[in-house]
Amino acid sequence: MSTTEQRVAVVTGGARGIGAATAVRLAAEGRAVAVIDLDEAACKDTVEKITAAGGKAIAVGADVSDEAQVEAAIARVVEELGAPTILVNNAGVLRDNLLFKMTAADWDTVLNVHLRGSFLMAKAVQKHMVEAGWGRIVNLSSSSALGNRGQANYSAAKAGLQGFTKTLAIELGKFGITANAVAPGFIATEMTKVTAERVKMGFEEFKAAAATQIPVQRVGEPEDIANAIAFFTGEAAGFVSGQVLYVAGGPLD
Ligand SMILES: NC(=O)c1ccc[n+]([C@@H]2O[C@H](COP(=O)([O-])OP(=O)(O)OC[C@H]3O[C@@H](n4cnc5c(N)ncnc54)[C@H](O)[C@@H]3O)[C@@H](O)[C@H]2O)c1
Secondary structure, X not given: OOOOOOOEEEEXXXXXXXXXXXXXXXXXXXXXXXXXXXXXXXXXXXXXXXXXXXXXXXXXXXXXXXXXXXXXXXXXXXXXOOOEEEEEEOOOOOOOEOHHHOOHHHHHHHHHHHHHHHHHHHHHHHHHHHHHOOEEEEEEOOHHHHOOOOEHHHHHHHHHXXXXXXXXXXXXXXXXXXXXXXXXXXXXXXXXXXXXXXXXXXXXXXHHHHHHOOOOOOXXXXXXXXXXXXXXXXXXXOOOOOOEEXXXXXOOO
């Protein structure tokens, strides 16, 4: 590929939150961006933000846990933007509950979206990366991978993504492809807003309480995560692979 050619990025769960901020940031870095989410219409705001700033983006509706939908979505990306060589597996859901109350359906939903979804997307996109001899994969893990009350399903999925990331780094490195994971701490999004509602706290109060436990004394914003993803997907990051970066306003491990 010539250096003037635009690389194509796929960002799942790009309609809002961390995914939307990431799509906007990658577009600002000069990438053409496919914004994928469950409902194509919900991606409109993100796409408009990118195009208004002079960038290139399309909205694609797909459930990342559905193999046929993933394949169709990537075929559309290839057709409309070109072969994707950057993948950010960001789509996610919560189905929190204590183990004794957690249903098998809630276990399956969370594992399917985060783990199966990231697997299906990586599988669909890797062949374009291999052909290009260049690729960047970033998977969204979480501080919950270290264990979190009420999140047996989510913490298992997020820890699973770390192992998945390291294996992709080992298998795909020889094709010029890196794979890394970003593990956010508390980020102010719809996801954490729902958690506040579940524990019957106002969002502002919930964020303020969380901030007192974070060394930098504030909660994260979606742009804090987009910034780390921009680094891992950058041209200069080719020797950084198989890493898990906690972006949490303080140390975690
Ligand atoms: N917010 C946090 O504090 C936090 C912390 C650690 C990790 N994360 C992770 O970061 C990612 C983004 O989180 P967020 O806070 O922006 O969440 P969010 O709920 O605001 O956004 C998630 C997006 O994913 C989409 N989505 C859900 N299921 C999907 C599916 N099957 N197919 C396609 N799209 C789907 C949703 O429609 C939504 O637009 C998630 O993987 C989440 O687990 C978030």
